[in-house]
Amino acid sequence: MASVAKFKLNEAPRLLTHCSRTQKTPGSHIHQERTCLNFNMAAGRHEGVSDYEFVKDKIHQDDVRMLKRDDVKTVCSWAVTMPRELCHEVVDSDGETFYVPNDDEECRDFFKYSYDFFKEKHGEENIISAYVHMDENVPHMHFTFVPIVKDKNGGLKVCAKEALADCYGAKFQIALQDYVSERMGKELNMVKKDTVDYERNVKELKKKTLNERCAYLARQISRSEEELARKERVLKTLEKSEKAKENIDNIKTSTSNGYTIISNADWLQVKPLIKSIAAMKTERAELIKMLKEFENANTVKENQDLRSQAEQLAKENQVLEKELEKVKQFMEETEVGSGLTVMDLYTMNREAEKEKVRQDNRDFSGYYADRE
Template sequence: MLYWSWKTFFEEAFLMAHLKKNTRGAVPGLAVHFERKTDHHTNKEIDVSKTYLNQDLMTDDSDMISRFNNHLNDVYCMKRDDVKALATWIVTLPEELTEAPYEQQSAFFEATTNFLNDRYGQENAVAAVVHYDETTPHLHYAFVPVVFDVKKSRYKVSAKEVLTRHDLQTFHEDLDQHLKKVLPFYEQGILNNKTLPFENVAEIKKYNDQFNALKTELADIEDNIRAKQAVLKITDQALTEGRLSRKTN
């Protein structure tokens, strides 16, 4: 299936999990949303009568901002406003489980959180909250992307080195296999032809622009081929007529 609109592609591609990289300045707002720290929600899909169903899967008694600030004190992070110091995955409950019992839905999100902890380091996690009070249940998982800097013998924040293209390309399949392994009721899986490893809207648009450029280039090549075929046809006809003329003479 070809996606002629990057907007349509984006809306259809990330039905299961979506990654976003965030600066430090975005953390307070994310914490308010994740932890429901206000009763005045701008998101009209939030049903406050169901908020009590939400789950905080972090095991300590702290909060997202405290965990984030404490962790940044333990690792090196460049003092720049544009540094992506926090990564967030939103993992949506698969359609096959929307009618499943609450216990199975909860088990799905707990297994997903365990997968994310293993993949990115539980020590780097600062939030793992399940929202049942919106249209579709989903997990917000936030972590500080940390790697070990061998040259300087210290841990540092580096979204670029943690969230590589390989990580994004293998994420959905790895999560799918993990869930199938640990959840007996999970059979259908999350992978489909719409689940592709693009990181954000800008990247999708970039590839869409590249595709359109290649499409235009291909059309030009095809026009050139047709023009040359026409010349060859005319030349062949002229040669044939020349041979016939010589025979009659």
């Protein structure tokens, strides 16, 4: 795994002396008896000039532009840790655990190829040092460099942000892992497997995401079409309701012996009207139920709209119920002759229709029984 940090000019001496082990007081985490095992992959880069002086010389070159601000980052440092499969655990005489390479040549190869990767990335001319520390808990390399990049006019400038612009995220870590693994001839685990799987299958994941999005939109379209169909049914029911009300108001009646009398022609209008009102009542109740179910699965705004529609339908249903009661009363009080009321005729006709259906069914069954 590799990580990077950026430093201002006044912070650089502390970093660089830590890397070269020239600091006055080494930290307690440093095992000084193993410091002699450290080495610099960039040895001889600037003979006779200290690392800090090299940095100042680089940023003050005539052809290098740098902002005159105290917070400008003039040094970047990559820390590259040796994978655990190339090391083994050791316990010293004090009982402290640390890791040492399985093979010294393999260790040097690993850091050499890591060094080559960053050299190609940031430019050999900008490298300050590349010290490998063998005297801490896990072998690792500090690859330090001055972040000098080309500006839009082809000149040079100091800019850590641009130098590291594409060095973040799992994709960069995988590129480093693949680079070193290929040259060493073995698969290294510098990055977590699930991260590798994710990045290497990013196209498949994007495709899956797009498919899921398309499926979601298809469901939304289907729900919208369903809602539109329901609203159309509501409108048709309202039209039937208005027509039914108009038909009732247009029926002419007369009174005889306390009964309301209508003509046979009006009765022919009343009969289907009664069926229509009953059917509309059933359909309206079903619509209210469906709208309530749809309300539970919709957005807050849609829920509010549907709730208003349901309340409106409930009010209209109450009006229909009153109309139905009015028709029932009309039928019970209206005489059509021979002492029979409209309700009596309606009941008799229904029974006759039921009997006819039963007789048709018996005849149909008898027909097939004879053929057998």
